[in-house]
Amino acid sequence: MHLLLPLVLLAASPQPAGREGVVTLAADSEAQWVSFDLTPGNQIRFTLTLDERPVTAILDTGVSYSVLAAKSAAADPTRVTANGQATAIGGGGNGAVAVGWLATRRLAIGGLTRTGGGVTVADLPALATGSAQAVDMLIGRDVTGGQALDIDYANHRFRLLPSGRLPFVGAIAPLAISPGRRVYESSATIATRRLAPMIVDTGDGSALTLSAASARTAGIARLPTTTTISFGLAGETVSTLAILPAVSLGQQVVRNVEARVEPAGGFSETIGVAGRIGSGLLQNYRVLLDPGAGRMVLKPGPEANAPPLRSTSGLLVGLERDRLKVLHVMRGGPAAAAGWQPGETICRINDQPVTTDYPTSALAKWAIGAPGTAVRLGLCDGTVRTLTLRQFY
Template sequence: MRRALLALVPLIAVVFVSAREPAKPVAAASVSPASRDRGVYRLFDDAEARWVPFELTPGNQIRFTMQLDGRDRTAILDTGVSYTLLAKASPAVDTAKLVAGGSAQAIGGSVQLGWMPTRTLAIGGLARTGGGVTVTDLPAIATGSTAAVDLLVGADLLAGHALDIDYAAHRFRLIRSGRLPFKGETAPLSVSTERSVYESAATLGTRRLAPMIVDTGDGSAVTVTAAGWDAAALRVPATTAVSFGLAGPVVSGLAIVPEFRVGAMTARETEIRIEPAGGFSQSIGAAGRIGSGFLQKYRVLLDPGARRMVLSRGPTADTPPLRSTSGLLIGIEKDRLKVLHVMRGGPAAAAGWKDGDLICTIDGIAVTGDYASSPIASWSAGTSGRVVTLGLCDGTTRKLALKHFY
């Protein structure tokens, strides 16, 4: 099903480039990433049969259920996070065990961290005894949904094995490194010693971009630095978009390019987000990110131990990305839509729309809690020339003529 174009695109990357101790520690003790108990891992003999079902959130993230200390917890699979994160608001947090964990660089700025030891952890055919999790604020808006999750499962838990993500069947599994369960096109993959996240390389125009973080927690398709975009010298129209990281909102450029290459694979009509100068990728020494908005078009094998990523085209691989024709990027707030960003050069900008405007009806139909999966959600990327009547929550109405503009 084609999704409506929403602004609720989460960009969750937390990279321990240089962890620092906070000015006010969570507790008297402090545990640095280098000195943490790593735990003991076991991959069961039948791991290949232990598929983990997941749902793809409105923000293109892999949400599933795992076990932490013997209890089910909700989680997002996030190869762009160096160390697995537990939400501070989760009932799984034991404040008596919580110690200071420094801070780390996240999209939107830096975040303060704690650290908590754990007894057991299990995902599919993988189990860990001992070890621990990083603890920080994890707002729902940063996970692409109105509902928060307990955990972001990061590279520390995943990288010792191969991760097979079958997006079309909504399932994934962890298997032995070196296995090749399906055929596809191959790209390089490693876990960097500097950033402790999954990294590959890509080509945009004639420009090779490396390292590119392979980030299943990033709901967008592909993100590049401003310098990388300029070096690619592509003559395509661009607008603006907003996304959300753990440290807050980020405004970036947005364009759709005719060709994007990852290893031996060439993708057509790919959505590219362009970070401003000094953005997250540049600040950690990366060229950009390949997110779940791109990866979901393929079956994906991420195997840093074998130094390869394998992509097999899925049923939507050649489907062009949706383009906003309204110029409004919106978030869902129960029974209303909130304008999170007015895109540069779009019809909404020309009509005077502002960030924060609240919409309660679309062509007379009320916005409800199931808006994201309802037919009315397609209006923001509707046919050029269509006129939509939007009812604001203050009782006024506005008409908006849709138009292609990028």
């Protein structure tokens, strides 16, 4: 909770007919693992080849059609054509972003090759990954949906297999690609209430996101809550945040799940879904996504039953070079009680300077420290404040 966990998702956007290309798998695709790292926003970041050029990408099963960043060196502006708008997360949940279209010759990921087809072109800010650097692409359903996708989070690798393969044993949950939205979808059960459809979204860094209506059905109002902020292609969204005692995904029961609740009329309601299952939950499992076989398979990893990290500071911050900018002050937290405001900047923590490697450094753990700990925060204007940590949700 000390890092921004952004959300990026496009619903089905209008695409030129017949331009998804032809996808093939190599005979040895099972042996062709693709290495990845997790961004500070819990997203799968890797390198692929697009038209013989290496590009960085996020594996995003919540995207209907793969997206190329307009600022990427691979996006030749003279070849991009306007292609309407797509629905995106942010700006209150139902924002629309302008998109273009770029025909491509060849895309390769591990043992998968797609010839022909094309990609949507849109702005992909760095904030979309919670990292200081933007990526070139979001790889979505149009590339991976016809295969089985085996994600080995523990070893930071994934591979693409023929649909129907079952490379490991685990709990099974339903999975399909919706005919209208064209994304991966499953269901979840909370307090005996089945919620469907739930988008299975590896590009969403949070664990579980619910529409306002789904949250009411699940009885979230009975739990302690606070607020959090997310960023998508259409802007920022403030959501309610709670810890659910248990969520069932098919045969798998997941304990202590961090859940975000969108405001009424938010993104999920706009596109007609109950919510999203994100990488913040999936990363604690080995995951097989095989919509062709109708199943998601979950094998618990060593962190599957670990409690989620909770903010004890009530400050959500983003890194801007050598400083932290306050993005959100969580409702009911110690920072709110002390009068902190969004936009304030922090340059030192317990007399240590903020550096560019902050997101992966031990220093970043201050905001989830033990209740009762007093933290000295040096603002960039030279003033120093002391914040005493406590549990508040």
